[in-house]
Amino acid sequence: MKFDTVIIGGGLAGLACGIRLQNRGFKCAIVSAGQSALHFSSGSFDLLNELPDGTAVANPEEAVRSLDPKHPYAKIGDQFAFYAQEAKQLLLDSGVEVQGDSKQNSYRITPMGTTMPTWLTLADFTCLKNATDVIGKKILLVNIAGFLDFNTKFIADAFEGNGAACKIVSVSLPEFEKLRQSPTEMRSANIARILENENTLHALASRLNEQASSCDVIALPAVFGLSSPAPLQTLKRQIPTPVCIVPTMPPSVPGIRTQKRLRRVFELAGGFYMLGDSATTAETGDGKVYAISTVNHGDIALRANHFVLASGSFFSNGLWASMDGVREPVFGADVDFDPNRNNWYNASVFEPQRYRTFGVATDERFRIKINGKVQDNVYAIGSVLSGFDALQEGCGAGVSLLTALYVADQLKK
Amino acid sequence: MKNDNNENNEFDVIIIGGGITGAGTARDCALRGMKVLLIERFDFAAGATGRNHGLLHSGARYAVTDKESAAECIKENMILRKIARHCVEENDGLFISLPEDDINFQSKFVESCHAAGIDAQIIDPAEARRMEPSVNPTLIGAVKVPDGSVDPFRLTLANIIDAKAHGAKILVYHEVVELLKEQDRVMGVTVVDHKSKETRKYYAPLTINAAGIWGHGIAEMAGIKIGMFPSKGSLLIFGHRVNNIVLNRCRKPADADILVPGDTICLIGTTSSHVGFDEVDNMRVTPEEVDLLLREGQKLAPALATTRILRAYAGVRPLVAADDDPSGRNISRGIVLLDHETRDGVAGFATITGGKLMTYRLMAEWATDLACKKLGIEKPCVTMTEPLPGSRSEEPMPTGKTYDLSNRIKRSTVGRHGDMASRIASSNELDNSLVCECEDVSVGEVQYALKELDVHNMEDLRHRTRVGMGTCQGELCACRAAGLLGEAHNCAHQAKADLAKFLNERWKGMYPIAWGEALRESEYTQWVYSGICGMNKMEEE
Known part of the structure; x- marks a missing residue:
């Protein structure tokens, strides 16, 4: 099989890169092993919350200038603001409604009820201006009875710390009884499936309306809309009180929806998405990669002019650590790591x-190296890259989106 | 004089330490009619008790070098199988000889076992491979012995439950800060409550120091020196049971030569190195120890090379030098009971130490016999025949595979709590919903533990139920369990701080082995809690 570009990894980075390339007229294939970080995401996209030295960032566009040259953002350089804008536009054009500004971090609400700085937030959720802002003065905090991955007490504790008053209620509906009979079924995605039904949403709405009389906002777990924003919109239409959605523990229903949406957009643009397949080996030579093999396609190699490695970090198996080193399993690409295991952890x-x-390890254009030799047609994007701590800096989604678009624009037909 | 005495602070005996020795002594004293107070500065089994192999020694390991310990072990082994059957797995053990070992050692080993009363049988290497397919196939000899596994947390808790049932007062998260002395007699203790920070005095004609390695410091409060030598032992836990029979090396005891299956996991250990008293509260497993444990472990069962490691941890053995040997060269692993009245001229004070998890009951018996003598009580010890709570039912323990989830939960709870499992609510869907999917821990079990088993925090809960002990090491169950804890104690704020602390504790056991699958899991957990939930180090306080 022959493509212009083969992308390894179907998460946020791989999909953003694939959509951009399809729109530029490239014929792309994405090899995706399955679930990606989006399935477990917060419902927001972080750009840069903290510098490596711990300094808090208010304006990411300004702060990126002080990053180390090895940081992926430093390689994007002056085009950082441009690509941040392009990334937001790509999400909006894909039907992923987001709000936020790369010149000014806003705040998202966590499953613990606390706030965290962020860049773009899905329209389901509330985006706060300041860390100590509250979603309302008198909050009706609602859970589905028996759903353990949404802790109203923790959330109320945090909200009340910022001066709000919370009334906690737990709603049970007959529609959930079947789920509850099985000890493992009361999880966010299963609940969302039941809440796709209009009658169930209607029943929920009337239960909430009974309770909401003295409250100025209703806070609900993010268990609405695995495939579209419609269930939440339906619910909101039936409740006069403003409704605010709070993230749950994983899996993330809005994250799953975002993943599905981006994949659909990629496929509608003509891209080829190979789900449940994973790249195994590469055919290399002369500083170039000619083809890769995958588990499902056996000896039918995937040939392409360009390859993009978007396989994620350890968790996604894009990187693999052993007792004495870290390697990249598909290309055997050079990896930046400290050989002394004592230094790996705090x-x-x-x-x-x-x-x-x-x-x-990549050159200034994000091309990988094998045994020190730059590979002319292989690029790496997203969390497989070295040079940043996505959790500490709060920059995982931003690095994925910006490097994806930057690299997509580097490729020539 | 002690003019603040009253019924609430006067006891017959005060026991310091909530490890297995203290718990066993509290039970024995309570069964013999004493009014008992047990004081533990953290949780039950927080020291060496909860940080070892969980091996139900047959005594074979000591047969050649220490016949007395070996004979004690096999006797106690047989007793525990009866009185603590819900804590014991009757797995048997193999002592294997590898090509690098001296096969001539085997006959001496078997002879010594028989002399100590241990049923040791030489078996054919082929037979050994059939019995235990994970065993190193290059073995040249094997001896079968009645080893097994024992869950030290359950065993300690069962002793505590019975001590309480017989009137003992148990204080956890209380620390002894002073021994009250009048002339040459210990009159009682001053205790600080870690929760309320309040200080109280308790009085008893006899105080028993059962504080393990920390007993060194307790004795010093009375101006008494015990020649203790803290000996660090590190272990690795693997994600599933590689072996079903305990594997040992048939040679003189050495590092990392025992692989014990227990519950859902197996353990390789231990290393042995002297450490300073300043380190005993903060044991860390080094990369060198991890490498050694893996290297040696693979010689017992080669499959360990490709088995996921869950965590690494270390405990401190309270080894005691003989009184006539202050250099510590002649260190015994046997039981040491010190009557400080005869040894040091300090009345009302005794120390029970040395020994092993295996011989805790005998240690308790010795200490309680001494207490009886001092208090003029004439009542015989019954702990060698009286079953512990959890092991009183005649019903067989559940075994075998089941794929029905509600049966699986039931089997897990009975496995963990024995006949006490009947106290766990399972009548409705919420009771049965799973908090921890790796270890089948239900909401009902967590609530039973919160209500009845002295659970103050997430670590306590983990020890009572196995929440967070499975392959995911607490990824999502930690948050669910913290929610239930917050509800039970009606303090969400404290429960969140506790969750942060718990995650940090889990990480401390994981980072020494964090590569491969363990690193994947760790990265995900950090992502969920630091990234999505925004938890940070400030939340621990």
């Missing part, structure tokens, strides 16, 4: 972790 789990900065 004993406190909430401190920056050195291992998270490990990743594929």
Whole structure:
């Protein structure tokens, strides 16, 4: 099989790159092993919340200038603001409604009820201007009875710390009884499936209306809309009180919807998405890659002019650590890591972790190297890259989106 | 004089330490009619008790070098199988000889086992491979012995439950800060409550120091020196059971030569190195120790090379030097009971130490016999025949595979709590919904533990139920369990802080082995809690 570009990894980076390339007239294939980080996301996209030294960032466009030259953002350089805008536009054009500004971080609400700085937030959720803002003065905080991945007490504790008053209620509807009979079924995605039904939404709305009389906002878990924003819109139409959605513990229903939406847009643009397949080996030579093999396609190699490695970090198997090193399994690309395992970790789990900065080494145009030799037609994007700690800096989604679009624009037909 | 005495602060005996020795002594004393107070500065089994192999020794390991310990072990082994059957797995053990080992050691080993009363049988290497397919196939000899596994958390808790049932008062998260002395007699203790920060005094004619390695410091409060040598032992836990029979090396005891299956996991250990008293509260497993454990472990069962490691941890053995040997060269692993009245001229004070998890009951018996003598009580010990709570039912323990989830949950709870499982609510859907999917822990089980088993925080809950002990090491169940904890104690704020602390504790056991699948899992957990939930180090306080 022959493509202009083969992208390895179907998460946020791979899909953004694929959509951009299809729109530029490239014929692309995405090899995707399955779930991506989007399935577990917060419902927001972070650009840059903190510098590596711990300094808080208010304006990412300004702050990127002080980053180390090895940071992916430093390689994008002066075009950072442009690509941030392009990334937001790509999401909007794909029907992923987001709000936010790359000149000014806003705040998202976490499943713990606390706030975190962020860049773009899905329209389902509330986007706050300041860290201590509240969604209302008198909040009706609602959970579905038996759903353990949404903790109203934790959330109320945080909201009340910022001066709001919370009334907690737990709603049970007959439609959930079947789920509850099985001990493992009360999880966000299963609940969302039941809440696609109009009658169930109507029943929920009337239960909420009974309780909401003295409240100025109703807060609900993010269990609406696996495939479209419609269930939430339907619910909101039936409730006069403003409704605010709060993220749950994973899986993330809005994240799953975003993933599905981006994949659909890629396919509608003519892209070829190979779900449940994974790249195994590459055919290389003369500083170039000619083809890759995958599990499902056996000896039918995928040939392309360009390859984009968007396979994610350790969690996604884009990087693999052993006792004495870190490697990239598909191309055997050169990896930046510290050979001394003693330096990989900080004993406190909430401190920056050195291992998270490990990743594929690239040149200034994000081309990978094999045994020190730059590969002319292979690029790496997103969390497989080295040079940043996505968790500490709060820049995972931003690096994925911006490097994806930057690299897509580098490729020539 | 002590003019603040009253019924609430006067006891017959005060026991310091909530490890297995303290718990066993509290039970024995309570069964013999004493009014007992047990004081533990953290949770039950927080020291060496909860940080070892969980091996139900047959005694074979000590047969050649220490016949007395070996004989004690096999006797206690047989007793525990009866009185603590819900804590014990009767797995048997193999002592294997590899090509690098001296096969001539085997006959001496078997002879010594028989002399100590241990049923040791030489079996054919082919037979050993059939019995335990994970065993190193190059073995040249094998001896079968009655080893097994024992869950130290359950065992400690069962002793505590029975001590309480017989009137003992148990204080966890209370620390002894002073021994109250009048002339040459210990009259009681001053205790600080870690929760309320309040200080109280308790009085008893006898105080028993059962604080393990920390007993060194307790004795010093009375001006007494015990020649203790903290000995660090590190272990690795693997994500599933590679073996079903305990695997040992048939040679003189050395590092990393025991692989014990227990519950859903197996454990390789231990290393052995002296550490300073300043380190005993903060044990860390080094990369060198991890490498050694893996290298040696693979010689017992080669499959360990490709088995996921869950975590690494270390405990401190309270080894005691003989009184006539202050250099510590002649260190015994046997039981040490010190009557400080005869040894040091300090009345009302005794120390029970040394020994092993295996011999806790005997240690308790010795200490309680001494207490009886001091208090003039004439009541015989019954702990060698009286079953512990959880092991009183005649019903067989559940075994075998089941694919029905509600049966699976039931089997897990009975496995963990024995006949006490009947106290776990399972009548409605919420009771049965799963908090921890790796270990089948239900909401009902968590609530039972919160209500009845002295759970103050997430770590306590983990020890009572196995929440967060499975392959995911607490990815999502930690948050669910913290929610239930917050509800039970009606303090969400504290529960969140506790969750942060719990995650940090889990990480401390994971980072020494964080590569491969363990690193994948760790990265995901950090992503969920630091990234999505925005938890940070400030939340721990």
